[in-house]
Amino acid sequence: xxxxxxxxxxxxxxxxxxxxxxxxxxxxxxxxxxxxxxxxxxxxxxxxxxxxxxxxxxxxxxxxxxxxxxxxxxxxxxxxxxxxxxxxxxxxxxxxxxxxxxxxxxxxxxxxxxxxxxxxxxxxxxxxxxxxxxxxxxxxxxxxxxxxxxxxxxxxxxxxxxxxxxxxxxxxxxxxxxxxxxxxxxxxxxxxxxxxxxxxxxxxxxxxxxxxxxxxxxxxxxxxxxxxxxxxxxxxxxxxxxxxxxxxxxxxxxxxxxxxxxxxxxxxxxxxxxxxxxxxxxxxxxxxxxxxxxxxxxxxxxx
Numbered sequence: 001x002x003x004x005x006x007x008x009x010x011x012x013x014x015x016x017x018x019x020x021x022x023x024x025x026x027x028x029x030x031x032x033x034x035x036x037x038x039x040x041x042x043x044x045x046x047x048x049x050x051x052x053x054x055x056x057x058x059x060x061x062x063x064x065x066x067x068x069x070x071x072x073x074x075x076x077x078x079x080x081x082x083x084x085x086x087x088x089x090x091x092x093x094x095x096x097x098x099x100x101x102x103x104x105x106x107x108x109x110x111x112x113x114x115x116x117x118x119x120x121x122x123x124x125x126x127x128x129x130x131x132x133x134x135x136x137x138x139x140x141x142x143x144x145x146x147x148x149x150x151x152x153x154x155x156x157x158x159x160x161x162x163x164x165x166x167x168x169x170x171x172x173x174x175x176x177x178x179x180x181x182x183x184x185x186x187x188x189x190x191x192x193x194x195x196x197x198x199x200x201x202x203x204x205x206x207x208x209x210x211x212x213x214x215x216x217x218x219x220x221x222x223x224x225x226x227x228x229x230x231x232x233x234x235x236x237x238x239x240x241x242x243x244x245x246x247x248x249x250x251x252x253x254x255x256x257x258x259x260x261x262x263x264x265x266x267x268x269x270x271x272x273x274x275x276x277x278x279x280x281x282x283x284x285x286x287x288x289x290x291x292x293x294x295x296x297x298x299x300x301x302x303x
Contacts, residue, residue, distance in 0.1 A: 085122070085178060085179065085180050086115055086119060086178075086179040086180075087176065087177065087178055087179070088110075088111070088176075088177040088179065089174055089175070089176055089177075090106060090107075090110055090111075090174070090175040090177065091172075091173065091174060091175070092104050092105060092106040092126075092173060092174075092175045093105040093106070094126075094128070094173040097158060100160065100161075101158050101159060101160050102128075102158075102159045102160075102161055103156065103157070103158055103159075104126070104137075104156070104157040104158075104159060104175075105154050105155070105156050105157075106154065106155050106157075106175060107153065107154055107155075108145075108151065108152070108153055108154060108155050109153070111145075111177060111179075112179065115179065116181070118181050118182045119179045119180065119181055119182070120179065120180060120181075120182045121138070121141060121142060121145065121177055121178075121179055122138075122178045122179060122180040123136070123138050123177075123178040124136070124137050124138045124141045124142075124175060124176070124177055124178075125137070125175070125176040125178075126159075126173065126174075126175055126176075127173065127174045127175075127176065128161075128173050129172060129173075130172060134176065135161065135162070137157070137159060139231065140157050140159060140231070141155070141157065143210060143231075144156070144157055160212075160228075160229045162227075162228075163228070198237075198240075198243070199240050199243070200238060200240055203237075204237060204238055205237045205238055205239070205240060205243055205244075206235060206236075206237040206238065206239050206243065206244050206269035206300050206301065206302050207235070207236065207237050207269075207300060208233050208234070208235060208297060208298075208299070208300055209233070209234060209235075209236045209237075210231055210232065210233045210234075211231075211232050211233075211234065212229065212230075212231055212232075213229070213230055213232055214228065214229050214230070215228055215229075215230075218230075220281075223281050223282050224279050224280070224281045224282075225280045225281060225282060225287065226279070226280045227279075230277070230296075231296075232295075232296055233275070233296050233297045233298065234271075234297050235269045235270055235271050235297050235300035236269060237269050237300075238266075238269070239254070239266055239267040239268060239269055239302035241254050241255075241258060242254055243302055244300070244301045244302045245267070245301070245302055245303075246267075246270075246272065246301040246302060246303035247303070249303075250267050250301075250302055250303045253265075253266075253267050254266065254267050254302070267302040267303055268302065268303065269300055269301075269302055270300065270301065270302075270303050271294075271297035271298070271299065271300060272298075272299040272300055272301040273297075273298040273299045274293055274294050274295070274296060274297060274298050275296045275297075275298045276291050276292070276293050277291070277292050277295045277296050278290070278291050278292075279291075279292065
């Protein structure tokens, strides 16, 4: 199955380009020779060591991908790094759930206990055992922290580990938190919208919603190697009058919809920005690294 025809551009920044170069060099050095290439099903069945190479390559890809995301986060921020970062080591409760998932429970107050209120989680690394490589869980942890509604004393995360970390921890799991002082100045976040309290009720107006899906769900399992699971953020909800209007055209459209609803449709909730996603996928000649800039929504507005 050929990959979808999506327009892709590599993420900017000299550090990102350098890491991409290193990853491509790694692919050239680590991937089997042409005679051993994973291009035909019968070749994969008869050469199990090639599959091991693919699993090892996928693990290295996940590690480099975490570094790419960290660099992207630094480039997206126009504020200076905090002069007083903090590192905290916690011992969360980790147990095995259904379908190979890991259930992580951590006390909310312990994240920033003893630190000024302005400190926020910048990066979170989970070590299942002292000998395994760190697993970057920054995104799911930040998402759990930012969820609206009653604030439970404990955060509960349902995580799907990479293939080389799919194991039940022996009880010595550690959560390494890197915290920084929240920026007081700088560019307004693309998620911040003044006076955007939904007039229809909580959760009904245009907003971001994250759906966890697998390559099998998307029909991509036959050509994408990594990541095997995706957190897809998409824009959902209604657009009441002048709510998060993208531009003047959207404001006029909303007003005309109120006057002539049969002729002018209401504005729709659509992405206002995107987060780049890097996919490692098979090609006729081996493997390829591609960045999709319009796959995962980062912010929403009505247009």
